[in-house]
Amino acid sequence: MSDEELQTIWRQSIDHYGKQLQSIVCMEECAELIQAISKKLRKDTSSNDVLAEEMAYVIVCLHQLKMMYGITDKAISDWVEANGFEQTSCECGGVMLGPKTVRVITECSCCGDPDCDCPCCEEDDDTHHVFTLRCNAHDCYNTIDVGEDDWGYYPERKEDAIRYAVECEGWAEGKHGIQVGHLYCPEHAKDVWEES
Known part of the structure; x- marks a missing residue:
């Protein structure tokens, strides 16, 4: 089936069942994918067919969500980039694909690049971490790089x-409701819910 034919089917489904019902179906399909992943982790004896099927349903749902809510491919790719999934490499041929939230800083013995993330640098004694933290407030793109502090200490964990x-930069961590585990820049720290 062509992309155009698929989009026609998805649009007809949205028109027939409505935005609200299709949104609920999307939530249910995501839950079924979570369940399939969980089963795969607990007992990896089955084929990958169930996992592939649930992934396919979620992919269809993602396309429908884009249609229903007017979300563009550019908006998604901007968020992917903002949340840090990028491919990096160094001259030594090492390539890593992963989150930008943690950068391992070292002076690469292969290429001399101080920002190299290649696997050959993992055992270097001079390795330290720089964590890029992003504000979780809606439509906020503020970030902070946390690396060496005033005393020369590098954080080892996020x-x-x-x-x-x-403690030192005025950011706030959500502790209640849907804000639990989210981080907010100083501009949005005042919006963090206090215990009532």
Whole structure:
């Protein structure tokens, strides 16, 4: 089936069942994918057919969500980039695909690049982390890089970087309701719910 034919079918489904019902179906399909992943992790004896089927349903739902809510491919790719999935490489041929939230800083013995993330640098004694934290407020793109502090200390874990951002830079961590586990820049820290 062509992309045009698929989009016609998806549009007809939205027109027939309505935005609200199709949104609920999308939520249900995501839940079924979560369940399939969980089963795969617990007992990896089955084929990948169920997992592939649930992934296909979710992919269809993502396309329908884009149609229903007017979300463009550019908006999605901007969010993918903002949340840090990029491919990086160094001259030594090492390639890593992963989140930008943690950058391993070292002076690469192969290429001399201080920002190299290649696998050959993982055992270097001079390795330290820089965590890029992003504000979770809607439509906010503020970030903070937490690396070496005033005393030469480098955070080893994301939790340490978050604690530094909160204690020293005026960021706030959500502790209640849907804000639990989310981080907010100083501009949005005032919006974090206090315990009532």
